[in-house]
Amino acid sequence: MSTASDDMPFLILTRAGFDDLVARIEQPGAVLMLNPGIASDTELARLREAGANVHVLSSPIDSAQQANLDAVLGRPAWVEHGAAALGPSAPPAEPERMPEERSRALHRRLAGAVGGVVGTFATHAFRRLSRLGQGGQMMLLPYFGFGNTGKLWIKGRVLDEVDFREQTQHDSSWHNLVALYRRLESDEVAGARVVARFQGQVLETQTDRGGYFSFEIVPAAPLSGGWHEVELELPDSATRDGQTVRAVAQASVPAATARFGIISDIDDTVLWTNVTNKLNMALMLARSNAHTRKPFKGVAAFYRALSAGASGQDENPMFYVSSSPWHLFGPLVDFLRLQGIPLGPLMLRELSPSQMLKLTSHGSHKLDKIEQILGYYPDMQFVLIGDSGEQDPEIYTEVVRRHPKAVRMIYIRNVNPDPARIDALDRLIAEVSATGAQLILAPDSVFAASHAAAEGLIHVDRLADVRSDKREDDKLITTKA
Template sequence: MPQTAMPFLVLTRAGFDDIARRVDLGKTSLFLNPGLLTEDEIARLRESGAALHVMATAVDPGNAREVQQALLLTRGETGSAWVEHAAPRAQVSTAKMQPASAPVTSTTPLSRRLARTAGQLASGALRRLRAPERGRALMAVPYLGFGNGRRIWLKGRLLDEIGFREQTVADSGWANLVALYQRLESDEVADARVVASLGGTSAETRTDDGGYFSFDLELGSELAPGRHRVELCFPDNIQADGQPLRAHAEAIVPAATARFGIISDIDDTVLWTNVTNKLNMALMLARTNHHTRKPFKGVAGFYRALRDGAGGSEDNPMFYVSSSPWHLYGPLVDFLALQEIPLGPLLLRELSVRQVLKLNQHGNHKLEQIERILGFYPDLRFVLIGDSGEQDPEIYAEVVRRHPRAVRMIYIRNVNPDPARIDALDRLIEEVSATGIQLVLCPDSVFAAAHAAAEGLIAVDRLPSVRMDKRDDDSAAPAMTGL
């Protein structure tokens, strides 16, 4: 019998009737397909104490991909859930509840199987370096971290040194493709010791199989707002000069004047990547670089206005959460700087070459990283920004369910005109609005900025600059629209 603390994903009426016979529904957390129960039944369940959520989009119990995506948003703090295990479509049987780890029958298209096989071969061909010999040139790649007065989180990677040539606006598509390949093919250094030091506090860890390391430093003294330098040492990796490899990372502590934080998606929200079409996204990355890619119209002006806030000098912190791989961290930071979009910590994904085109468990990654950010700033409310192309609205609605006091506003760039998607978004808007939080669908940045000004998030006198920024983008890239 499952533990009642674990959530249930219920997809059919037969599955609901089965679980109703087995457990006390008043002590459960239920995620239900829309239309599964009547409004009276839902009301009675909630009165009995059940934590009941009706999903915005119906999940086909015979579609393994849809079931997997739904599970990403239903798993509890233990990372587990009970899911209804449907019979194959050709059979008729009573649905039963199975652990989420149980295998789900799937008919994978041939193209996807071929891509998976090719990815596995490519991944297997990459060399993972262990105990590199003395004098080998290594490269530490620290990422911008963040924290509060007493705690800092940061991440980085240790690689065999590769000469990443600086890309320029004149680079050809072939040069961009080679640069992308070099980043994805980079040779990581696993099982290397890393020591981080800040303000008298030190901690040690080891790189994982991907060469990644991370620290969650509990500090002995209060940190002031601003940027802080974290010293990194790799004591076992002796360089040609006889000294251990050293580097430094930076971590940001938000200003005391900050009234709220901003958490933004990148893919198809700030930067056009066509992330819903993995092949087109890969081709775009291969053909362009940070000099030739353009942001969506008006994004830079809108984000600067949010950073400055209604008071003009609030210095509200920016965070970017994306399903892009960490391999693209450098180009993304360069892109933000070049387009004058406020810089903030980027929380990207650890991806192997095999996963670059799959980008599976997209929602789970974003939800985990948003939870990480919220955990550092319990007294700060956040504006969440994304697009309707994939799961951003569902992920942000789940953030509201878990942390209703942590969310100030949600802006979603509307990119999917499909009526079924619009209906699903309408249900999410209704659900979120019941908590007193607004989920706003926006055609572009000017619309979002006007709404933000009316809500006191940005200064009204910043609206002309957002409009001007959008007009400048129009003249530079007339085919692009969006938030």
């Protein structure tokens, strides 16, 4: 059993599964997620003393969800059943339609992150997941870019991967898990040539070790506000019908009418993820999709109001900065569209699946991305929006220290009632106020919108929309509950 802290977590649903798995654990370091009530406090304490990372879920996973697993796979995939299936009476199925080299590489990646029973279970689980695909091909995946009248920045990734099926609100928890797994376990292509074409210019670069590429394009003529398209292609690759792999990247340039920009966090600011608990966040992502995830109440109308500005037609640009991995770009864009939240460039994180539960450089990543955005708009002020759960207040205060004239307002959603955290926020509020900017601790979107209207950031008529949006979200959450 590996002792690494990034071992994949075991989800234990029943007492029988608990007894079976615990009997196999020989060394500390295992990550165990348990349905409530299947183990006593004494047993949990004993496991923790032995070095296991034990987490009891706040609510149980019901039996209907387990039935979905049986229907999809022909056998359960959770650890209590996966461990039992390791015996000779139930040999694992071999992967189908999986290129041999890709299969070996992924098996090594899974087994390398974990050992013993964990590694074996992970490998078998991957084999079952792989049967649901039809094999991969080269994929050119552009992200949203941005720029100003004289320069554009474009980023994307090249993958050797199966196409991602569009998810729906009717997808089961297992189908959501499979979709998440496919995105996180994407096969990057290093050293691939990528060509970009824009306004008659032809630029070329190569992907890095993670399969990522980027272009900084200086146009021949000044750009107008709005979205601009950059043609991309992989000259050394072809689709199944023999055509060159192509895609179109979109890059946003702020309108001339824009009065300020908005930079927002995503996790626990726009989208409820419980980011302060990485294991529960991973489970939430696995059990939901863009159709079923919950936005914070009123946030959609508030962001539309900020984008429209005081005149209602300002077209203030939106930017999203998050510690979520680039693998989740598609689902996050789908979420924004479905919720009617203004689209804008997403600055996400280059992150391997084995690191997803230990986001150690959260602050550095966000600060670097904000610095990159500010560098493109030296004459624009920004409204920064985040939450108090992690480091957003500290990051935004550091932005104020470095660029005191660039920050007009900071809105922080208060999600951490710890008195020590409140005291720390009070100190940051005082520091920011000394520069002439404001850091506002807001309990919800209606409070933030009321303050924004008083400060002339949004039109006062938009307050009714935010209140109405919050009421509709309340009804939706009550109905789902």
